[in-house]
Amino acid sequence: MNAFTGTLRHIRLFLRRERWMIFLWIGLGILIPQSTVSSAAAFLATGGSLEEFANEMAGNPVVRALLGSVHSETLGGIVAWRSSGQMVILFALFSILTVIRHTRAEEEAGRRELLLSAPIGKLAAPTAILIVVCGIEAIIGVLIATTLSGNGVMFSESLLMGLTMAAAGWVFAAIALLCGEWSRSSSGARGLAFTSLGIQLLVQMINNGNGGYTPLKWLTPMAWNRISLPFAENRWIFLLYPIVIAVLISSCAFWFCLKRDLGSGIYQGREPQLNKSYPRTPLALAWRQQRGLFVSWVVAIALTGDAVGMVAASVMDVPGMDVLNQLGDYGWMNQMAGADAFISIFVYALCFAFPIYGILSVQKMRVEETEQRAELLLSLPVSRNEFIQSHLVFSFGGMAVILLAFGISLGLGYGWASGESQVWRMLITCMAKLPAIWLFTGVAVMLYGFIPKISALGSFGVLGLVAALELLWESHFIGWEWLSLSPLAYVHYSKVFVGTFPLLATIVLTIITGILAIAGSWKFRKREII
Numbered sequence: 001m002n003a004f005t006g007t008l009r010h011i012r013l014f015l016r017r018e019r020w021m022i023f024l025w026i027g028l029g030i031l032i033p034q035s036t037v038s039s040a041a042a043f044l045a046t047g048g049s050l051e052e053f054a055n056e057m058a059g060n061p062v063v064r065a066l067l068g069s070v071h072s073e074t075l076g077g078i079v080a081w082r083s084s085g086q087m088v089i090l091f092a093l094f095s096i097l098t099v100i101r102h103t104r105a106e107e108e109a110g111r112r113e114l115l116l117s118a119p120i121g122k123l124a125a126p127t128a129i130l131i132v133v134c135g136i137e138a139i140i141g142v143l144i145a146t147t148l149s150g151n152g153v154m155f156s157e158s159l160l161m162g163l164t165m166a167a168a169g170w171v172f173a174a175i176a177l178l179c180g181e182w183s184r185s186s187s188g189a190r191g192l193a194f195t196s197l198g199i200q201l202l203v204q205m206i207n208n209g210n211g212g213y214t215p216l217k218w219l220t221p222m223a224w225n226r227i228s229l230p231f232a233e234n235r236w237i238f239l240l241y242p243i244v245i246a247v248l249i250s251s252c253a254f255w256f257c258l259k260r261d262l263g264s265g266i267y268q269g270r271e272p273q274l275n276k277s278y279p280r281t282p283l284a285l286a287w288r289q290q291r292g293l294f295v296s297w298v299v300a301i302a303l304t305g306d307a308v309g310m311v312a313a314s315v316m317d318v319p320g321m322d323v324l325n326q327l328g329d330y331g332w333m334n335q336m337a338g339a340d341a342f343i344s345i346f347v348y349a350l351c352f353a354f355p356i357y358g359i360l361s362v363q364k365m366r367v368e369e370t371e372q373r374a375e376l377l378l379s380l381p382v383s384r385n386e387f388i389q390s391h392l393v394f395s396f397g398g399m400a401v402i403l404l405a406f407g408i409s410l411g412l413g414y415g416w417a418s419g420e421s422q423v424w425r426m427l428i429t430c431m432a433k434l435p436a437i438w439l440f441t442g443v444a445v446m447l448y449g450f451i452p453k454i455s456a457l458g459s460f461g462v463l464g465l466v467a468a469l470e471l472l473w474e475s476h477f478i479g480w481e482w483l484s485l486s487p488l489a490y491v492h493y494s495k496v497f498v499g500t501f502p503l504l505a506t507i508v509l510t511i512i513t514g515i516l517a518i519a520g521s522w523k524f525r526k527r528e529i530i
Contacts, residue, residue, distance in 0.1 A: 003258065006120035010128030014102055021457065022136055024464050025094050029087065029140035030147055031471050036082040037075070037151050038475035068212025068226070076153040076231035080161045084225040085204065087144075089197070091137050091169025092221075093356075096176045096193040097460075102129045104180035104189045109371060113262055123254055126177055130250060133173045134166075141166035153231075160239075161230035167242035168221030172197070174249035181256040184265030186367075190360065191296030198300035202307045209311050282382050286390035289364050294398045297357050298405050305406040308346050309413025309426070312339045339418075343410070343429065350406075351433050351488050352467050357402060358441030359459040361395040362448055366455060375529050384525045392517065395441050403430045403437070432502060435509035436487040440466075442516030449520030452530055487512075 015022075070081045103126055106112045112125065141162030148158040172193075179192040200220045207216040207223050217223035221242065228238045256266050365388065368374040378384060407430030411423030443462050447455040466486045473483040483489045490505035 001119050001121060003121040003123040004127055006115075006118070006124040007128050007131075009120075010124050011131055014129055014132045017102075018098065018132070021098075021460075024461060025090070025136065026140055026143065028090055028464060028468060028471075030143055031468060031475075032086050032090065033079050033083045033144050034147060035471045035475035036079045037148070038477065068208035068223075071212075071226060071229060072231040074153075074231050075151065076148060076157055076161070079148060079153070080225050080230050084161070084165055085222045087165040088168040088222045088224075089201075091140075091165060092172040092197050092200075094137070095133050095169050095173035096190065096197070098133050099129050099173050099176035100180050100186055100189045100193065103177060104183065105186035107263060108184075108186050108367075116262070122257060126254065126257055130173055130177065134170045134246075137166040137169040137173075138163065157231045157234055160228055160234055160236060161225060163239060164225050164228045164230065164242075167239055167246070168224055170246040171221055171242050171249065174246045174253065177253040178249050178256070181253045181260065182266045184263070184267070185292070187293050187360070187364070188265075191292055195296055195300050198304055202304060205307055205311055282377070282386045282390040283393060285377070286364075286394060289368070290361060290391065290394040290398065293357070293360055293364070294394060294401075297398075297402050301402050302405045302409040304350075305409030305426075306413035308343070309410045309415070309422075310417040312342045312346075312410075312414055312417075339414075343414075343426070347406075347410075347429060347433065348488070348492065351437060351491070352463070352470075354399065354402065354433075354437045355440035355463050358395050358399050358437065359444045359456065359463070361391070361398060362441060362444040362459070363456050365391050366448060366452055369452065369529055378529070385521070388521050388524050392445065392521070395445070396438060396517075399437060399441060400431075400434055403434050406430050432506070433488075433491045435506045435513065436491045438513045439487040439509055439516070442513035442520075445520035446516040446523075447520070449523035449527070452527075 067081060067085065071077060072080070103112075106125070115125070116122065142159065144162040144165075145155055145158035148161075149155040175196050176189070176193045179189040179196070180186075183189040183192060200222060203216050203220040204222040207214050207220060210216075212223065212226055217226045218241075224238075224242060227241065228235050260266060365374070368377075374387065378387060404427070407427035408423060410430065411421070411426035414420070414422045414426065440459070440463055444455060444459040447458045451458065466488060469478070469483055469486045470488070472478045473480070480489075483492075487509055490502060490509065
């Protein structure tokens, strides 16, 4: 027996466990590039040309700050320019969540130790999950090329674009594996991996703000399409760059896996110490379990807000807003300045990432339950009501603090770069999104109470469905009446401008969230601990 014995059996196991989520990820992966094709088609239907579309995008400071410059005035080049960053973020989320779930989370729950009691090598699970994740991302890349070729784009060039984005996902899969080896908890590993993703996004913003072709393009996977240049120079040889990086990071993770003890991490952290002055309450215990996730999100979001604010201050009003102005046919960009448009779009885009914190925070209770620590705690003079409410303080309150930190840092960054104090306006802009984001946390609480075994899958499924609705609306496949099914539609960038607060939507969404959370809490008090 060697370290890789049992890899094939693990591959079959992981494919079976992820069989439903795989279809969701593949669907989103195909939909994102197609939305750009549809947007271009809508522009061409007005009598414009691809060259005019590319030039109008390149002349838009909001778009340029978000996406950089267009490297090819073709349909394929516009798709690569518009969707590469989104696709890499999608692949990164898939890689981080899936890899850590099947490595560090399994080890934390004790199931890894049970499997290793059989004739299975220590590297079987890490190798298998890398094969599964990288294979699925490669399949998505091929499917993207196939769908684009049906729109008149050359298959070989589309394949280069798809594989470039997939290769970026492979790097994030390797990073997630390394984070799982470094931290001894799954929450800590996710925090490290998401921090890495946040840093890459900051580097991407700085790179795009300077034209997109600075040396920083080598440091962030979101910009690697500017290295391989699909639909332009088609540099296939540069695919080796992300592959080499992924292999090196994976090799380090494998080496750490062989060297460390099962259940430990490379970084052990501080050993817990008894402290008589430490408040021995359910709320204090929940804080100890939630603080790693909370602190990592606050730091990452604050840094992101500061960078976004400084970039937004450089976005000035110039002609060339027509393409973005066509979204939903609302003429929304005529009603705000260029900097405000940039901030509105970016804050709204982050509204699809913020709910991840609430879902992961709620899942902390599920971890406590599956590891039987909740049952032990409830055997003490602690009620189920106290247990769930102590965690919900950080699920809901933590999300409010994160948005507060984002709004303050956004305003400070903008003020530092422009010389104008904008903290209050940015704070209102961010906090206006809170009720819509809270609703996803409410869904997670309800699912945890009623169907805990699939609460994580269901919560992320709802978020994925909302993201799909947004993409379909931007692609003109559906109208506003369908998008209005999404809670984020009521804080949409074309509806709620910078510095405004939707009072009625806030009240309604907060009431719905409260009903969902109360229902989930009530069911948790009635059901058995699973």
